[in-house]
Amino acid sequence: MxxxxxxxxxxxxxxxxxxxxxxxxxxxxxxxxxxxxxxxxxxxxxxxxxxxxxxxxxxxxxxxxxxxxxxxxxxxxxxxxxxxxxxxxxxxxxxxxxxxxxxxxxxxxxxxxxxxxxxxxxxxxxxxxxxxxxxxxxxxxxxxxxxxxxxxxxxxxxxxxxxxxxxxxxxxxxxxxxxxxxxxxxxxxxxxxxxxxxxxxxxxxxxxxxxxxxxxxxxxxxxxxxxxxxxxxxxPQALDASAREAALAGALPATTVRADLEQAGLPTDDALVEALLAEGRDHAERRRLEDTQRELVAEIGVPTYELPxxxxxxxxxxxxxxxxxxxxxxxx
Incomplete structure (x- = not known):
């Protein structure tokens, strides 16, 4: 309906x-x-x-x-x-x-x-x-x-x-x-x-x-x-809650990222790993900002819909x- x-x-x-x-x-x-x-x-x-x-x-x-x-x-x-x-x-x-x-x-x-x-x-x-x-x-x-x-x-x-x-x-x-x-x-x-x-x-x-x-x-x-x-x-919600907190704290394990790259057949050099960790941190910060704004939208008190x-x-x-x-x- x-x-x-x-x-x-x-x-x-x-x-x-x-x-x-x-x-x-x-x-x-x-x-x-x-x-x-x-x-x-x-x-x-x-x-x-x-x-x-x-x-x-x-x-x-x-x-x-x-x-x-x-x-x-x-x-x-x-x-x-x-x-x-x-x-x-x-x-x-x-x-x-x-x-x-x-x-x-x-x-x-x-x-x-x-x-x-x-x-x-x-x-x-x-x-x-x-x-x-x-x-x-x-x-x-x-x-x-x-x-x-x-x-x-x-x-x-x-x-x-x-x-x-x-x-x-x-x-x-x-x-x-x-x-x-x-x-x-x-x-x-x-x-x-x-x-x-x-x-x-x-x-x-x-x-x-x-x-x-x-x-x-x-x-x-x-x-x-x-x-x-x-x-x-x-x-997209690319990180779950625990991974997002780890990204914000700079605590995402580089060894895990390197292992995932290896499994996918991609280069595992330090520069790429560091770039991916930085991108994860930026994504987590953006998600935190969006969640704050989403709460403000909810406080308006009207039906809300989301489009990707x-x-x-x-x-x-x-x-x-x-x-x-x-x-x-x-x-x-």
Whole structure:
């Protein structure tokens, strides 16, 4: 069973460099593995989804991306992708609510769209989140539109996530009435509901863990629903507790290391043995730091999931591997 059975919108954020886009993609594949139709969205214009899945840059159009793999190896649902940009979202908004059609495209040519979203960044975020809202709230009766069981949003980083999602406050001094304000109110209803979960990605280092803790506190202070914390890029547990203590104390036996090298048919010179002992000590020190940060993550008091650092980097196979890990831990 998933920890988030009633969530339709999964928002993934995290400090830059923690791998939030990778986690968002893996989560989308994990949800699809249960037979769900999933939309994976990005809003930062980086085309990160296209690079991860090795496809052409995404247009402002929902495109099939990958199929989910069930736990028994059978095919699951599908993952679709959408790169949302504010200019295209505004043109769609004008066409839907003001029926401007070609006139809206003319505005784009004159740079009015870019001007509007530059002088009023709150409007930009309303447009971006408004498109996500529209995708989440489709149903099977929506004409000429694909229905999704879940939407995963690769959101801006932790430092901007509260501002990005708290669109009502961003518009407070700009629009007190009118369709833009109404859309912001509607979007906030979804974002503050149990249908939404905001997941934060971190690594086991001091600054990302602190930023994650601060981000959760800020989200809670404005009434937004916090989901889980994904601890990404964890290292293998290469030493057991006793070996780690010995490494930290500089007491790993050189004779044992030399015997193991000999058994493997490798050189046993002093320089290599000393280098391996030093590497073991560095690993033990890193593990001690990570364990300290892991305890701090646990103190936050939300469900926590862990994903390993993949030796071969991130490709489609790696994303499927991470998706399976999330499914095993009941995040999806």
């Amino acid at each position: 998933s920890d988030w059975p009633d969530v339709d919108l999964h928002i993934v954020t995290g400090k830059g460099g923690t791998g939030k886009s990778t986690v968002a993609a893996a989560l989308a594949l994990a949800l699809a593995s249960h037979g769900k139709q999933v939309l994976l969205c990005e809003v930062e214009g980086r085309q990160g989804i296209a690079r991860m899945f090795d496809v052409a840059p995404l247009p402002y159009e929902e495109r099939p991306l990958a199929s989910g793999h069930g736990s028994d190896g059978t095919a699951g649902g599908e993952v679709f992708a959408l790169a949302i940009d504010p200019e295209s979202a505004l043109l769609e908004y004008l066409a839907m609510y003001y029926r401007l059609g070609r006139a809206g495209k003319a505005l784009d040519k004159f740079g009015v769209v870019d001007f509007a979203t530059t002088i009023a960044p709150g409007v930009r975020d309303v447009l971006l989140t408004g498109k996500v809202y529209e995708a989440v709230n489709r149903n099977r009766r929506t004409k000429n539109a694909r229905h999704y069981d879940a939407v995963v949003l690769d959101a801006p980083p932790t430092g901007r996530i509260a501002q990005f999602l708290n669109v009502n406050d961003e518009l407070a001094g700009l629009a007190k009435v009118g369709p833009i304000k109404n859309q912001a109110d509607t979007v906030m209803t979804l974002l503050r509901s149990e249908r939404t979960a905001i997941h934060l990605v971190t690594v086991l280092e001091e600054m990302p863990v602190q930023e994650t803790s601060d981000g959760i506190a800020e989200l809670r202070s404005i009434g937004l629903p916090v989901g889980g914390v994904v601890v990404n890029l964890t290292r 650092r993949l030796a071969d980097g991130i490709d489609l196979g790696g994303l499927y591997e991470l998706a399976a890990r999330l499914r095993e831990q009941a995040m999806a």
